[in-house]
Amino acid sequence: MNEAVHVAGTEGGAGPDLAELLTEVARGDQDAFAEVYDQIAGPVLGLVRSVLRDPAQSEEVAQEVLVEVWRTVAQFQPDKGSAMSWVMTFAHRRAVDRVRSAQATSDREHRAALLDQTPAFDEVTEAVEARLEREQVRRCLRTLTELQRQSVVLAYYRGLTYREVAELLAQPLGTVKTRLRDGLIRLRDCLGVTA
Known part of the structure; x- marks a missing residue:
């Protein structure tokens, strides 16, 4: 070195x-x-x-x-x-x-x-909006008569036909159809949905 x-x-x-x-x-x-x-x-x-x-x-x-x-x-x-x-x-x-x-x-x-x-902002917003909509639908369903509410729930939430709803509620088919139509009109008005 x-x-x-x-x-x-x-x-x-x-x-x-x-x-x-x-x-x-x-x-x-x-x-x-x-x-x-x-x-x-x-x-x-x-x-x-x-x-x-x-x-x-x-x-x-x-x-x-x-x-x-x-x-x-x-x-x-x-x-x-x-x-x-x-x-x-x-x-x-x-x-x-x-x-x-x-x-x-x-x-x-x-x-x-x-x-x-972390869930995306849109996912959180959608979940909150869906929960608020469900709460509003429940509130509006409480404004219907008993026969209207039962008819709507059975036909739209349980998927039964009008004839099956009439048989289950022991009501004439025409009465069930009328109550469903009237109930849907009231729901639409309560929810603020425009036709």
């Missing part, structure tokens, strides 16, 4: 520190970035993995951090802190952003699932 660093142009076998390498990268030295990469890739991946726990996402975010270092290296100011702190700040921010993004996605999916379980 010392030979590789020495070949990179350092004296005494000790490699340039990260701050010096970042300065060289800022000047466009791609070989210096290869050394930066070697120094920071492991620590960056380690930090990101400690936040994310998912190996695949950790590698992706670590790669994003390395690209970010390459893109923004000119912003590094050695007098404001160490180079490794600067890099690790990128890594931590990216990892936390990924966690927040994943949580936001999970929350959106959860809300969408809840919306799928």
